[in-house]
Amino acid sequence: MPPVDSDTTAMGREQARQRVIEAAAELLARDGRDAVTTRAVAAAAGMQAPAIYRLFGDKDGLLEALAEHGFAAFLATKHVDPHPQDPIEDLRAAWDLAVEFGLTNPALYTLMYSEPAGATSTAFKAGMEILRGRIRHLAAGGWLRVDEELAVTLVHATGRGAVLTWLSLPEDRRNRALLTILRESMVAAVTTQEPAVTDAGAAGAARALRAALPEQTTLSAAETQLLREWLDRLTSGS
Known part of the structure; x- marks a missing residue:
């Protein structure tokens, strides 16, 4: 042209x-x-x-815009179920989707996570909020083994690491079993086999209550903040 x-x-x-x-x-x-x-x-x-x-x-500005385009394209692939029947399977499916996007778009994915503007991308932040929503479903059901923010970080880090590791390997050494093992390791680290709220321990119940706090309207803002601090202490064991 x-x-x-x-x-x-x-x-x-x-x-x-x-x-x-x-x-x-x-x-x-x-x-x-x-x-x-x-x-x-x-x-x-x-x-x-x-x-x-x-x-x-300049060229850097163009690359940053291209990275933002990548995050927006990935965001468009996400499916959000507001009431998943199985929150753990929902987490698995989301992780698989994120990894598959990276494997299908290797050059774009690498650029997305190498540009400094990635963490400030509007689409990236929106995607992370969707992930936080999934983690909150797990917490509210008593399935979460760790603190919510740590869970978000673990899910994101293992997905990103899986893609970048896969792309760094020669094609003859790329084994899909690697992705499955990394995913299941993430699931085991983040979730419990049985809902923690059925156990006698306070930490699981505290996580479930902590996740439900934004929906309550009975307590005042000061009371909610105080309860949140207590629940954070219970979940951390300190």
Whole structure:
């Protein structure tokens, strides 16, 4: 496609940005990160190279926008069941989905987690909130073995580590059993085999009550905060 006039106001700034990001994503998937140069992306998008700098500032800005595009694409694949029949199976399915996205989009996934803007991405934060919701279901049912934030970190870290480890291996050493073992290790670390609220111990019951606190309306804000502090002490054992 021959280059068109670089005046991005004619087509609309957001439309132009999206056009460039899609062109960059195609180059990244086909030829790898080194192929994503401002000149190559501009040519693929049918623009003049200076338009890239007006839209993204520089190449780093373009890569950050491409990473955000990746997080948004991943977020679009997530299925949220507000009332899962089996919260542990729901967690397994979510972990599998996250890993499969990384294996299907290796170059994009690697870029998503190598750009400094990843942790501040709006789509990344939205995805983490979905994960926190899944963990809260586990906590409310008494299935959670560890603190909620630690569980979120474990689930995210094992999924991310599984993908990056898989991608680092030669193709002849990639064994799907690795992914299954990592997933089940995560499940064993995060959840209990039986709901903890049926046990005599206080920690599991405290976690379940802690997860349900945001839904209660009887206590005042000060009372809720005090109860939360007590429950946190019970769950930590200190």
